[in-house]
Amino acid sequence: MKRGELAPMRITNRWDDQAITCHWHGLGVSGDLDGGPHVTIAPGATWAPELEVDQPAATLWYHSHVHARTAEHVYAGLAGMLLVDDPSAPDPGLPRTWGVDDIPLIIQDRAFEEGGAFAYANRGPARMHGFRGDHMLVNGAIRPEVDVPMGLTRFRVLNASNARTYTLRFADGRTFHQVASDGGLLPAPVPLAQLVLAPAERVEVVVDFAQGGTATLVSEGDPNEPPGMMGPPGTRFTPPPSDAGAEGEFDIMTFRADPSRPAQVRALPARLAGAPTPPEGPPARRREFVLDVHGGGGMGAMGGGRGRGMGMMGGGMTINGVSMDMGVINERVRRGEPEVWEIVSQDMAHPFHVHGGNFRVLSNNGTPVPYETSGLKDVVLVDGRAEILVRFDHEAGPSAPYMYHCHILEHEDAGMMGQFTVAP
Numbered sequence: 496m497k498r499g500e501l502a503p504m505r506i507t508n509r510w511d512d513q514a515i516t517c518h519w520h521g522l523g524v525s526g527d528l529d530g531g532p533h534v535t536i537a538p539g540a541t542w543a544p545e546l547e548v549d550q551p552a553a554t555l556w557y558h559s560h561v562h563a564r565t566a567e568h569v570y571a572g573l574a575g576m577l578l579v580d581d582p583s584a585p586d587p588g589l590p591r592t593w594g595v596d597d598i599p600l601i602i603q604d605r606a607f608e609e610g611g612a613f614a615y616a617n618r619g620p621a622r623m624h625g626f627r628g629d630h631m632l633v634n635g636a637i638r639p640e641v642d643v644p645m646g647l648t649r650f651r652v653l654n655a656s657n658a659r660t661y662t663l664r665f666a667d668g669r670t671f672h673q674v675a676s677d678g679g680l681l682p683a684p685v686p687l688a689q690l691v692l693a694p695a696e697r698v699e700v701v702v703d704f705a706q707g708g709t710a711t712l713v714s715e716g717d718p719n720e721p722p723g724m725m726g727p728p729g730t731r732f733t734p735p736p737s738d739a740g741a742e743g744e745f746d747i748m749t750f751r752a753d754p755s756r757p758a759q760v761r762a763l764p765a766r767l768a769g770a771p772t773p774p775e776g777p778p779a780r781r782r783e784f785v786l787d788v789h790g791g792g793g794m795g796a797m798g799g800g801r802g803r804g805m806g807m808m809g810g811g812m813t814i815n816g817v818s819m820d821m822g823v824i825n826e827r828v829r830r831g832e833p834e835v836w837e838i839v840s841q842d843m844a845h846p847f848h849v850h851g852g853n854f855r856v857l858s859n860n861g862t863p864v865p866y867e868t869s870g871l872k873d874v875v876l877v878d879g880r881a882e883i884l885v886r887f888d889h890e891a892g893p894s895a896p897y898m899y900h901c902h903i904l905e906h907e908d909a910g911m912m913g914q915f916t917v918a919p
């Protein structure tokens with residue numbers, strides 16, 4: 496999509512037995528166009544919204560968002576990457592030849608049945624901790640290899656996994672530069688040796704392959720994954736071997752610098768045009784959101800039996816003590832008014848996502864988060880407490896409200912989600 500255009504979309508549901516939705520994750524549009532749980536597309540039906548695109552260039556995505564079915568839908572494949580370009584912004588000088596030195600990487604973990612179909616079971620530990628597969632897929636291929644030019648390559652990385660948080664780095668330890676986060680370009684490239692990418696987060700990074708050879712992208716294990724949980728019951732876990740060899744580390748994919756492909760871009764720009772620090776007005780209000788996997792008291796009555804029994808209890812996960820109810824508006828927000836939201840994660844880290852616009856992360860566990868390294872976000876991984884500065888420029892009425900929720904999809908489906916309206 497291009498900034499300034501009215502993008503006509505057509506989404507047809509070819510499933511014959513269940514409704515879907517199409518949520519534009521990260522796109523600033525009103526609630527009726529947002530594709531949340533209320534905007535369902537019946538089997539055989541077509542949804543044709545016109546989306547007014549007015550935001551900086553960014554790497555976004557889209558996915559089905561039916562309440563209590565999102566994990567199953569995204570796992571089955573109802574997700575994709577969505578790019579917004581901004582023709583009115585100055586060219587930042589980054590690699591931009593699509594498929595050559597500007598490459599999308601949609602990272603997902605999957606488990607397979609014997610016949611090759613995706614295996615999925617939302618029960619037991621997967622219900623409590625989220626589902627993790629034992630194979631790494633990038634753009635739908637298992638641990639692929641890709642040839643890149645002998646220069647700078649830009650990767651637009653989306654963690655489209657249901658639950659797995661990655662800590663990404665290269666096996667050879669090379670430094671790379673982050674140039675964008677969820678909401679678009681950072682003010683300047685940020686050098687990194689590794690980065691954490693929680694479910695639904697995006698980063699754009701630039702990697703230098705001028706030295707030639709190969710580089711393998713690896714991840715550390717997920718701190719949210721309970722010990723011994725390696726894929727669903729009944730599937731064989733075959734841990735992918737890693738070049739790096741560290742405990743819990745695994746390969747994601749390999750890049751090969753191709754001497755026959757000359758570099759298109761050799762030098763990283765010092766500044767990235769178009770992302771000044773947004774003004775920070777005084778917040779009109781503070782709200783607190785407490786994310787709880789144990790539900791509204793049910794597990795407490797069981798003596799705090801953590802990690803077991805959620806499925807048997809049938810209890811919901813909660814935000815501020817209540818599970819998602821399609822008929823209840825949990826918060827009412829005024830359009831254009833900055834607010835500070837404090838997100839509290841108990842027991843494990845939760846990636847908190849807000850519909851309707853970007854936010855800034857102000858602090859994480861009391862430590863200020865500089866805008867220069869974080870940029871505009873729509874997902875923040877919270878392990879403890881985080882403060883975010885939100886402001887909504889579009890409206891969402893009670894018939895199609897915005898959502899805030901944990902983006903571990905099994906948590907979202909179990910009720911760790913709430914609804915809010917935005918009105919003048």
Ligand SMILES: [Cu+2]
Binds near residue numbers: 844845901902903907
């Ligand atoms: Cu969660």
